[in-house]
Amino acid sequence: MQYLKSGEFFGVINETTRMQGIILTDTEYTHERVDWHYHENPYFTFILQGNVIEGNKKEIYNCSAGTLLFHNWDDAHYNNKPPGFTRGFHIELDKDWFMPFGIDIDNLQGNINISDPAVKLLMYAVFKENKLNGNDCSLAIEALLVEMFTKIQGNAKLLKRDKPxxxxxxxxxxxxxxxNLRLTDIANDLNLHPVHLSRDFSKHFNCTLGDYKRKIRLEKALVLLSRLDYSLTDIAMECHFADQSHFIRSFRSQYRITPLQYRKLLLNK
Known part of the structure; x- marks a missing residue:
């Protein structure tokens, strides 16, 4: 089984940024099949464009744009790439990086498919910082990564609890x-009282129901920005913003840049 050392990934590496304990890699996937392998360090894979299929000992993931995976250092996996252009953003972390922040990497065993929209939005923020500021963004990226791991570990603890x-x-x-579906409609479908749903949602999601839904809309918009066949108006409609202006305002409030500026960052490798 192949063992990839620090900074090594299959495919064509478009750009590498090295910081203390952190390596950021923008990579084009070029291999139709990558056999079983594992990496020296734990790392994130974030699919920016295209599609790849990843398998490990437990699961197989169909990874389209917007998919976020975390791999621990000793967990083997393989990849199959369907036809078409596929590009990923990797964040590789030295094992010693975690210690000063009190992050217990042993609690994150295996290959994890991260679905929490809040964590994904933080990953897009890391990508933005890297593309805008390069090596001058180490402080901002470390802070974002610590916030990501705080949320991931919090989610792991929630999963261990008994939940309805x-x-x-x-x-x-x-x-x-x-x-336009109302709280009462959702509660009725779940056979819950709306007050109970509103009160208990944050216990299981660490945010309000409205905040969670807004994060889903922005996450979907970020994925669609990688597709040139979608105009900003199309994205606004697809993601249920009132109009393009509302979409731009919401996006700029979250990311401090416009959707068009972000699209340029995303597509200019």
């Missing part, structure tokens, strides 16, 4: 329901 059945159901609903 409605928690998994509402995750699916919030990605599917129309924007």
């Amino acid at each position: 059945l409605w928690v998994e159901r509402i995750k699916e609903m919030l990605h599917e329901i129309p924007e």
